[in-house]
Amino acid sequence: MFGKSSVKERKQFYREEWNLKDLPDFITDELPRREFGFDHYGRGPNDRYKVFKNPDFLRRFLKSKSPFAAYISIAYYRNPRSREDWQKAEYVFDVDAKDLPIRSCSCDEGEVCEECLGQSLEIVNNLIDTLDGDLGLKNIHLIYSGRGYHIRILDEDMMLADSDLRGEVLKYVAGATVPKSSYPNPDPSMAASNFNFQHFTLPIGYHKIFTDRVKYNIQHLKGNEKIDGINPKLLKDIIKFRHFLDEDAWGLFKGNIGPRRYNNIVNAMANVNLATIDAKVSIDIKRILRLPSSLHSKVSMKCVEVENRENFDPFKYAVPKFVHERKDEEVAVKK
Amino acid sequence: MVESSFLNPFCDEALNIVRNQADLSIVFDVDSRLVDIISFSPHQNLSDESYIPENIINLALKRIKWYIERKNNKEYNSHDYAYLFVEDISFYDVIVFHLTAQAIAYKFNFNSREMRLFVQSQGQIIEDRLGSLMLSEKRELTEDILGELMVSGTVEWTFLKDIISSKKLSLTDLLIDNGEVILDRDEFIYRFEDKFEDRSVSKMYDVLVGDNVKEEVLKNLIMQKTEEYIQNIQEKSHLIEPHPSILTLADEIEKTIDEEMTKYSTFYANVNSPGGYMEIGKLVKEAFPPCIKNTIEGVSSGGRNDAIVLFLTSFASYARLYPGIFANEGANIKVSDIDKNLDITEREILPLIFEAADNCTPPLFEDQPQEKINIISKLGFGMHSEVSLEHEGETKWYTPMSCEKVKIHLPQLCKKDKGCKGINNPLSYYTRAKWNLKKEGKLPDSNQSGNNSNSSGGD
Numbered sequence: 001m002f003g004k005s006s007v008k009e010r011k012q013f014y015r016e017e018w019n020l021k022d023l024p025d026f027i028t029d030e031l032p033r034r035e036f037g038f039d040h041y042g043r044g045p046n047d048r049y050k051v052f053k054n055p056d057f058l059r060r061f062l063k064s065k066s067p068f069a070a071y072i073s074i075a076y077y078r079n080p081r082s083r084e085d086w087q088k089a090e091y092v093f094d095v096d097a098k099d100l101p102i103r104s105c106s107c108d109e110g111e112v113c114e115e116c117l118g119q120s121l122e123i124v125n126n127l128i129d130t131l132d133g134d135l136g137l138k139n140i141h142l143i144y145s146g147r148g149y150h151i152r153i154l155d156e157d158m159m160l161a162d163s164d165l166r167g168e169v170l171k172y173v174a175g176a177t178v179p180k181s182s183y184p185n186p187d188p189s190m191a192a193s194n195f196n197f198q199h200f201t202l203p204i205g206y207h208k209i210f211t212d213r214v215k216y217n218i219q220h221l222k223g224n225e226k227i228d229g230i231n232p233k234l235l236k237d238i239i240k241f242r243h244f245l246d247e248d249a250w251g252l253f254k255g256n257i258g259p260r261r262y263n264n265i266v267n268a269m270a271n272v273n274l275a276t277i278d279a280k281v282s283i284d285i286k287r288i289l290r291l292p293s294s295l296h297s298k299v300s301m302k303c304v305e306v307e308n309r310e311n312f313d314p315f316k317y318a319v320p321k322f323v324h325e326r327k328d329e330e331v332a333v334k335k
Numbered sequence: 336m337v338e339s340s341f342l343n344p345f346c347d348e349a350l351n352i353v354r355n356q357a358d359l360s361i362v363f364d365v366d367s368r369l370v371d372i373i374s375f376s377p378h379q380n381l382s383d384e385s386y387i388p389e390n391i392i393n394l395a396l397k398r399i400k401w402y403i404e405r406k407n408n409k410e411y412n413s414h415d416y417a418y419l420f421v422e423d424i425s426f427y428d429v430i431v432f433h434l435t436a437q438a439i440a441y442k443f444n445f446n447s448r449e450m451r452l453f454v455q456s457q458g459q460i461i462e463d464r465l466g467s468l469m470l471s472e473k474r475e476l477t478e479d480i481l482g483e484l485m486v487s488g489t490v491e492w493t494f495l496k497d498i499i500s501s502k503k504l505s506l507t508d509l510l511i512d513n514g515e516v517i518l519d520r521d522e523f524i525y526r527f528e529d530k531f532e533d534r535s536v537s538k539m540y541d542v543l544v545g546d547n548v549k550e551e552v553l554k555n556l557i558m559q560k561t562e563e564y565i566q567n568i569q570e571k572s573h574l575i576e577p578h579p580s581i582l583t584l585a586d587e588i589e590k591t592i593d594e595e596m597t598k599y600s601t602f603y604a605n606v607n608s609p610g611g612y613m614e615i616g617k618l619v620k621e622a623f624p625p626c627i628k629n630t631i632e633g634v635s636s637g638g639r640n641d642a643i644v645l646f647l648t649s650f651a652s653y654a655r656l657y658p659g660i661f662a663n664e665g666a667n668i669k670v671s672d673i674d675k676n677l678d679i680t681e682r683e684i685l686p687l688i689f690e691a692a693d694n695c696t697p698p699l700f701e702d703q704p705q706e707k708i709n710i711i712s713k714l715g716f717g718m719h720s721e722v723s724l725e726h727e728g729e730t731k732w733y734t735p736m737s738c739e740k741v742k743i744h745l746p747q748l749c750k751k752d753k754g755c756k757g758i759n760n761p762l763s764y765y766t767r768a769k770w771n772l773k774k775e776g777k778l779p780d781s782n783q784s785g786n787n788s789n790s791s792g793g794d
């Protein structure tokens with residue numbers, strides 16, 4: 001995207017552009033209970049265990065140090081300076097455009113572009129719909145991280161959850177488990193004959209979530225992906241018959257693929273769904289995340305809270321001024 | 336109508352029974368009313384006096400024995416315990432439940448094998464009792480008890496979070512809408528009426544939710560309450576002196592569980608029996624799955640803690656001591672059940688783990704010496720720097736991570752090979768690979784025979 005920011009640009013950003021008001025309320029609310037970490041030289045966040053009594057101390061620190069990157073803990077501690085007495089932690093979904101297992105753009109490995117960033121936004125929007133509409137979680141914030149998105153959830157129940165519960169909710173929201181298909185017959189006299197339902201025949205609950213995710217994946221396949229459990233021939237056929245899914249004609253799609261191979265797809269897609277999100281982050285209760293309002297110096301973009309998640313455009317809201325002021329040939333194109 | 340105390344030892348009626356049973360000295364006396372109930376239970380096996388617990392203490396022990404037999408004995412005969420499933424037993428059953436819970440709370444640690452066994456037995460008893468009722472009775476009773484437990488037409492899924500977190504119920508198997516788990520037919524119809532065009536909504540409810548989910552929720556909530564109850568007693572235990580009868584019962588429970596578990600212990604499963612390749616024996620590195628090999632070669636800074644403390648520790652200890660864990664689910668096992676004097680643990684398991692820790696970059700204990708304690712704790716020996724019998728049970732022996740977990744926590748270690756096909760746990764990879772090596776005669780000598788002289792205990 002816009003390449004690395006120079007030291008001068010960083011200084012300019014923090015002195016002239018960065019403003020206390022850019023810090024979201026959910027960050028400033030209980031600021032002193034969080035741990036901060038900084039990366040001053042672009043070699044990883046080595047300067048950790050920092051604590052700020054109030055936002056103004058943070059402001060002074062940022063303005064004087066202009067760090068390469070700034071991070072804040074998702075955890076609240078009674079004693080953040082030593083990361084002791086953990087109290088609670090945000091629940092996070094991290095979707096990184098460069099790590100999407102299925103991308104419809106033609107980015108090289110490790111790169112991102114407008115298209116895969118847009119795809120990331122669609123994905124996080126779907127996740128939020130589930131977190132909110134299905135699971136009823138409250139207090140959900142979306143952050144553009146510079147190369148992807150963080151969903152940061154401050155729902156009280158989830159903030160107290162252990163890693164196991166976070167993992168279970170993750171699997172549900174991501175669609176990482178193949179939905180149950182066999183149900184015992186409720187008629188006791190027919191107990192031997194189970195009912196079988198394909199995921200796409202049940203338009204409610206988790207089955208629907210899973211079906212939606214799989215459809216999304218299939219529609220974004222390019223044909224050169226390497227996916228465990230899907231061989232090149234199957235991949236080709238999926239693309240050949242995926243037009244059936246435009247009308248949700250799953251039965252026809254499955255019929256053309258064949259039941260055994262369809263089963264392979266379903267299993268593989270559960271894995272793809274899991275890999276779409278950085279699961280390690282979601283189950284971690286002590287991680288630090290990029291600080292909203294700070295500069296992502298590697299790509300010269302701002303990490304910002306997303307106000308309108310339906311049509312957020314990072315190129316409109318997350319490009320620091322100095323990028324526009326660079327000499328023309330330096331302003332990398334939106335590739 | 337069936338009283339809810341038949342299934343819910345925490346309902347008002349049950350608590351009343353317990354309150355009125357203040358005199359605990361009588362629990363050793365022959366109780367003729369109890370004997371009557373048992374003798375008149377339909378289908379009860381009365382061929383021998385030993386089938387009839389004649390006092391409350393014996394009933395408590397029978398109840399535990401029942402569970403272990405039910406789980407392990409292939410010739411288990413439900414007629415030996417028919418009285419546990421007649422409603423008339425409720426009164427005694429409630430007393431026995433509370434006495435046992437207290438005995439366990441005083442004598443054993445939280446989450447000890449004894450405690451887990453008791454909690455699971457409560458779940459099983461509920462399941463079997465529900466199964467013994469007529470459909471209409473069952474439905475009515477389930478409704479009533481769910482009501483007592485504050486669950487009716489719907490319940491917020493977060494109310495069930497402990498059950499979900501412990502994976503007793505999977506979130507993906509519940510029908511959740513707007514934060515609420517749908518349990519009730521009317522709720523289901525109201526919310527999803529227009530979703531099923533060519534099928535009857537009501538029928539769909541029966542299949543997707545129906546009695547099953549409700550009963551599962553009920554059972555798990557009571558198991559959870561049982562855990563909380565025990566924890567509560569333990570927290571107050573320094574304030575209240577337990578009645579001597581309870582302490583006696585605790586000793587008897589320990590004896591019963593030990594005897595029964597030895598009877599059904601599968602640590603030394605015969606090589607010829609199915610699953611016999613799960614015998615214990617020296618660790619065979621050649622049979623390790625890729626993820627474990629990668630761990631032993633050393634992990635770099637991201638992920639090295641989990642790789643060593645959680646993943647390798649549980650794998651190595653179970654692979655060495657109890658590879659059959661997944662075939663015997665519910666068998667509650669401590670390291671010392673197999674490794675009686677902890678020799679194997681100290682001489683084989685810990686050295687392997689410590690070596691792998693050393694191979695990490697940077698070496699794990701160099702900057703994080705406290706991880707040694709965490710390793711000890713994952714073996715079930717509390718937060719201490721060495722394994723010792725005295726502290727065993729203070730923490731849980733962490734069960735091996737599944738492949739799914741490895742993929743979430745430590746994706747860099749999972750480098751699948753042929754042997755990974757169709758398995759879902761690195762431990763199963765290991766037992767299978769070991770079996771294959773054995774078939775091909777490639778197993779190192781000490782492992783070639785089924786009865787490894789190095790293994791101690793289990794006798």
Ligand code: SF4
Nearest residue numbers: 624626738749755761
């Ligand atoms: S599939 Fe399982 S056993 Fe195989 S490498 Fe991955 S985690 Fe290990």
Ligand SMILES: [Zn+2]
Nearest residue numbers: 105107113116
């Ligand atoms: Zn791209």
